[in-house]
Amino acid sequence: MSSPDHAVVSTGRLAQSPHNVFQRLGIDGPLTIFGGPIYWSLFALILIAVVLFPLYGSTFAALNFTNFLINAPVALGLALLWGYCGVLSFGQVAFFGIAGYAYGVMAINWGLGLGTLLAAAGALGLTSLVAAAFGYFLFYGRVSSWIIPVLTLVLTLVLETFLGQTAGLEWRIGQAQLGGFNGMTNIPSLTLGSLTFNGYSLPLFYLVVALIAVILIGLRVLANSHFGHVVMAIQEDAERTELLGYDIRRYQLVVFTIAGFLAGLSGVLYATWGNFIQPSSVGLLAATLPVLWVAIGGRRSLSSVLIGTIALSALSDALAVYSGDLAFVVMGALLLFGMMAAPDGIVITILRSLAKLLVRRPL
Amino acid sequence: MAGDLFNLAYQFLVNVSFLMLAAMGLIIVLGMLNIINLAHGEFIMMGAYTATLSVHAGVPFVVAVVLATIVVGMIGAIVELLIVRRFYANKLNALVATFGLSLILSQGTLLLFGPYLRGVSMPLGGFRVGQFSYATYLLVVAGLAFVLIFALWLLFYRTRLGVDMRATMQNPDMARALGVNTSRIYTFSFALGAALAGLTGALYAPTTTIVPLFGTAFIAPAFITVVIGGGANPLIGALASSSLLSVVSTPLSSQYGTFAGRIGLMLAALVIMRFLPDGLSYYLQAALLRRRKARPESSR
């Protein structure tokens, strides 16, 4: 597993003049591949472009874009878990689903306004708890790492099977009907004062953009911190790391919980975007999507994963609209040949070659 | 009473054989190549399609099954040569690639053959024991599953090829040093896995509706069985885990309904994996070893 890292760090240095302001801020560092003045100026430019989007793009495009952006948190969480911690989880959508349903139940019961905020907080809290509990079960049980993908997959399938059969009227929590296969409808959108964060107006768009910017920067800080180094060390040589005095299970658990929390955030955002959540959002197909986003993006680079996620979401949307029943074939071909052409991930490979053009190697 | 017992036994056998057959191909590929093949379900689907189409073309069912096995096996060989072998260095990528492949295969089938194929009627009819009636065919399939396990055991432990395969599985470099053509072994193993998937599809074709997503029903059980079985000794693993899972799910589903059986199976899987993380086969082997070593140690 060392050849990718090799690339990581060498390119990492490539993109950074040592100890620049960004590194002092902690948002750049050896464990984030891309960085430095050029990176951050691009970051700023893109952010501005996105924020101003409604001025030059159609409202619908912005709303549609929101739908793609909603996938980013879960993907970034998985990038941290898989790319930095070396733990591949197929179960992120389980936390997506739990959060979505939890938000639905609480929001329906606690009503509009402040209620929805409480619901969001409650949902995220609950999801983090579940993630922590399951993570404890995985890591403190020292489950061997190649089983974890399947274990997490089983978790989501259990959840889907369960949710699918809650059509019965006995599955009612307060005012909220779980609704079985048809899903839970009429979930109120997040509201803050006069602002309503639904899928039909811009507030949600800006909320999501802000959240993603914060998450990206936050994760970069985490990755370059001492914590991040230990996590990376665990992925490279777990036993060695433990013999340096670290309880590696605790680090893995923390990362797993963060990833679960981020997946939950996506779930809540989805529920408030569509006023709706259904079992298929924790189904087999849904479960594979985050893995694909991260793999295509390049799991060692948060920025690449972010771009990859949005690009793939947009692509599948475009395919559905324009290519009709060829959508799956095209998507499949992209994944297949993409992985053959660029094993580290398509986006990261492209960005690397761009970076090489922009910055010449210090060594 | 005896009727009920037979009924339970029958259901148990049917469950075990379903899990075993679903998992068989996957086990070979995972055990030999450490590749998680997400296109496994589509291989099964292609088996069902080949068999069904040939039956419609007038081929007798038995021949059709053999045909399906061979055809899918060859497809598997091609897939390994063109795609899978590029991913041995980076196995998790194989997972993404094979998922892409599965999308192409299933939707491609939809575009090629339409939303469904007319089914094949289940051969051999049924019989009655006590108050219940049963499908003979499913019993035959169950029997076949066990024969298959035995055949694989022979292949692995009684043939030169099998020795080479196990050598490659345990230590490729060493095997290569000993003059084993590992890359051919890999191709063969993947093809074998595909062929077994094809066989599974063909065998279950008469029991179900032939649609492009035929394979998806097999995926989850297959993975659960494989993982619980563990890599240490795939064959023992498959046998043990499918039996264990069926022991859990059969009574549940016959007592409290299929849903209970379903959930029971998955929870059992979670628990087993939590407490036996290396898979049943590992512990079985360890147990065997310990019994063998017991004498010298106690003698001291």
Next chain:
Amino acid sequence: MSLLALKGVYRSFGGITAADGIDLTLEAGERRCLIGPNGAGKSTVFKLIMGLLRPDSGSISFAGHEITHEQPFRRVQRGLSMKYQTTRIFPSLTLAQNMFIARSRAGDATALASWAIDKLGLGALRERRAGELSYGQQHWLEMCMALGNGPRVVLMDEPTAGMTPEESRSTATFIRELEGRGIAAIVIEHDMGFVRDLDAPTTVLHQGRVFRQGRMAEIEVDPEVQRIYLGEIHD
């Protein structure tokens, strides 16, 4: 009461018995050599002390604590530390990053670590990727990492394997100076010259049992030891 004590530690793998009732004690600041023919169980002892292996029977105590069933990281936090035989560092990370990771927040070990870095002349290489260092330097880096969180005992498994004579000599000096800083060390070694350089009480392991204890001078002339080594003593 000694710092580290193994009592009747027994461990077998299937049929092979790797540790057959080992009793071993180490005092604070003491320096100890562990020798013995291949398969004598030297590395197994280290693994047992660090908790990478659990004994089938027997007990291990450290600084008055029963640690037989503790997780490895707890033992490290208590002040045990180990350097692997074949270097296990993080080759893709820079030397500085390696030390950054090794410097766990427990205790103030920074001083010790930087002392070690300078002592072994690695100071100039901070920004170099660990994988690019020379073989000997990688060994040294791992020793520094082993000192990362101020251990009271360092276990070193063949620290000089594959080193040039000069390198092993300075390694020996380095290990001797550890004593001065109150750090006990157990060193597994094949190179008898190096063992002599260390000039430390020596324990001979054979077939998972403690075969002899004493100063190197006596041990070397012991016919039994020579017999079990069968001329493995290269000088």
Next chain:
Amino acid sequence: MSDTPRRGADAPEIPNQDSSLAVDSPRRTSIAGTRRQFLAGAAAVGAAGAIGFPAIHVKAATTGQVKFGLLEDQSGNFALFGLPKLHATQLAIKEINDGFTLLSGPTGPGGTGKDGAYTELVDVLVQSNDKGILGREVKLISPDPQSDPRMYQQLTKRLGLQDEVDVIMGAFASANREAMRPVIDQMKKMYWYNNQYEGGVADKYTFCTGAVAEQQIIPAMQYCIAKFGKRIYIPAADYNFGQLSAMWTRAMAPLLGGEVVGQEFIPLSVTDFTSTIARIEQAKPDWLMMYITGQNHANFYPQANAAGLKRPMGSSINLAQGYEHKRFAPPALAGMNVAVSYMEEIPTPRNQAFVKRFRAMFPDEPYIQQEAHSAYVATHLYAVACRLAKTTDQNAVMEALESGIGIEAPAGWMFMDPATHHMSQHIRMASCDEKHNITFVQEWPSIEPWWTRRLGVNLVRTPEFKQYTPADDPAFKKFL
């Protein structure tokens, strides 16, 4: 509540007789006549309606194409059902653009009744004296929602906000319909759900052209109890449709003189029915009311058949929807009796003409199923409503649809009930034999969607945006 079955029972047992048909010359005049009356009222109603629900950006483009948004699954789980619906819609739009329409008019439920001089209509497709809708070509916009609820939501928004279509139709699974409706109501777009389903949707913007529980379950039960006996066993898919249909069956059994001796809810993912079959054997029912569905559940039939489970079966969803009798080798579905609102095999000349047209355009269509028929009729009915309204302006079209308008479908006369936005159906009892041939053994010429009306739903008076379940009906309480 039990009057529907009785009406059905009175219906003549002669197969092939499409009893909703009547002399067509009188109807022609009646169309003309009522059209005038309608227009008279239209303005007034329109004004009232404008207050009724202030519509936002429903731009009534008066020139250019009529944009027709359709969401049917072309891939994924439901492609099997989605593709025929897509094709049926394409056929209808082609006919509309070529200047044809189905006979229709605001003539109330039950068509124009049966008078003495009965003559069989040869075809119900006639010249519309209109190319497209009001001279504007109809343009179909049909992205592929891939059987995925999230995709449905996204594409519904796209159709409404981006393409600004005049009407949205589609969805097979109730889950996907329920995914669409919040978006629909939010955008205040007219939406048609052309599928038989569990019933209960009461939504000002939603029109349902498929049959609902009371139109299929009651006749099926009535027929099977009379023919096979009172002991009923219910194997049902463990999701909304299965749960609610089972509820209906339990509720209706006493009224129809039946008795539910057992039921089981089976997860959609289940493919092996060994234990289910065993439990059925234990319960010793006279017949089975089948509510299992989806491609996995279809496995039940060959498995049950091979296991020698030879009990007769009734159903409201099989054959007509999943065309299992074509997909499975005989005799898997022998003894299956389904109350259908349409099947390709219906032997009336008008249907044979329809099938001929369909096959001409899509020669290798596997089967023209119930839902394809609903989609076909809905598309024509929309065109008819637009012509009545003399505009594609959504509010006016909805007014037209709520004016008591009906249409001569290939299956028979269908009437859009203003109060519930559901249609009356010409229900036939289809029976499948050993060779999977279909015969129609009983007919109910016009069963109305009465259940939500009974709950006080009247979308003309009081717009609502919800789906009722039997839980909302006191009469069901005691059976839950």
